[in-house]
Amino acid sequence: MSTSADAAQSLAQTTKDQTSLTTTEAAALASNSNDASRGQPATAASGASELASTKITLLKALKHFPDFPIPGIKFVDILPLFQDPVIHETLLRALELQVLEFGEQAKPDVIVGLDARGFLFGPSLALRLGASFVPVRKKGKMPGPCVTAAYEKEYGTDYFQMQEGAVKPGQKVLVVDDIIATGGSAAAAGSLVRQLGGELIGYLFILEIAALNGRSKLGGVQTVTLLETNE
Numbered sequence: 001m002s003t004s005a006d007a008a009q010s011l012a013q014t015t016k017d018q019t020s021l022t023t024t025e026a027a028a029l030a031s032n033s034n035d036a037s038r039g040q041p042a043t044a045a046s047g048a049s050e051l052a053s054t055k056i057t058l059l060k061a062l063k064h065f066p067d068f069p070i071p072g073i074k075f076v077d078i079l080p081l082f083q084d085p086v087i088h089e090t091l092l093r094a095l096e097l098q099v100l101e102f103g104e105q106a107k108p109d110v111i112v113g114l115d116a117r118g119f120l121f122g123p124s125l126a127l128r129l130g131a132s133f134v135p136v137r138k139k140g141k142m143p144g145p146c147v148t149a150a151y152e153k154e155y156g157t158d159y160f161q162m163q164e165g166a167v168k169p170g171q172k173v174l175v176v177d178d179i180i181a182t183g184g185s186a187a188a189a190g191s192l193v194r195q196l197g198g199e200l201i202g203y204l205f206i207l208e209i210a211a212l213n214g215r216s217k218l219g220g221v222q223t224v225t226l227l228e229t230n231e
């Protein structure tokens with residue numbers, strides 16, 4: 001009979017090319033599977049199937065809109081992930097597991113979410129992790145003194161701001177957003193965190209548009225993405 005550890009190892013190996021989840025995460029998903037089946041141990045096969053189907057479920061829920069918001073952009077819409085409470089919960093659990101995989105020494109004090117789609121899951125993730133949530137907003141939306149950074153993105157130039165004092169010097173900060181495309185938005189957010197004296201410990205995204213190589217703008221800071229598209 002296989003143990004939970006065996007099942008988790010098998011899960012991680014079976015799905016190596018399909019998912020960024022690792023052995024520890026697979027173990028947690030296997031444990032979730034135990035809950036779902038009311039105490040019945042998950043077999044490696046059923047756990048692997050659950051993990052693969054989790055990723056497929058999330059990918060299938062995404063919608064694609066050619067030529068939005070301007071011609072030539074293939075827009076990936078992540079909003080459907082939040083329409084179904086089961087998919088929403090699955091998403092949050094998977095993101096939480098990704099952060100836990102960073103290890104205790106890299107436990108974030110602050111989750112910084114980017115305007116606007118980083119606000120859809122950043123606060124929920126922060127609550128699960130016992131961390132603060134702090135927004136990065138487009139310029140002119142927040143009162144009081146702010147730090148500002150300009151950035152180029154896939155479809156234009158923009159400005160991001162954070163409120164002074166929102167991140168305290170030395171706090172460990174994880175920046176989260178729905179999508180990394182060119183990486184301009186995330187890099188600007190990282191620069192704001194550093195302007196406030198925060199320690200930027202990583203970036204976490206739901207989806208990476210790999211062809212745009214946004215990671216190259218993030219200066220080697222730990223960058224984790226749940227899903228990937230090459231379109």
Ligand SMILES: O=P(O)(O)OC[C@H]1O[C@H](OP(=O)(O)OP(=O)(O)O)[C@H](O)[C@@H]1O
Nearest residue numbers: 115116117153154180181182183184185
């Ligand atoms: O990697 P990049 O090329 O910078 O692109 C990624 C950013 O673009 C999108 O936001 P957008 O600026 O469209 O704003 P919105 O969330 O307010 O729609 C997306 O939500 C990311 O924040």
Ligand SMILES: Nc1ncnc2[nH]cnc12
Nearest residue numbers: 074075076077154179181
């Ligand atoms: N192709 C894209 N789809 C959705 N959001 C984006 N943000 C930047 N590029 C995007």
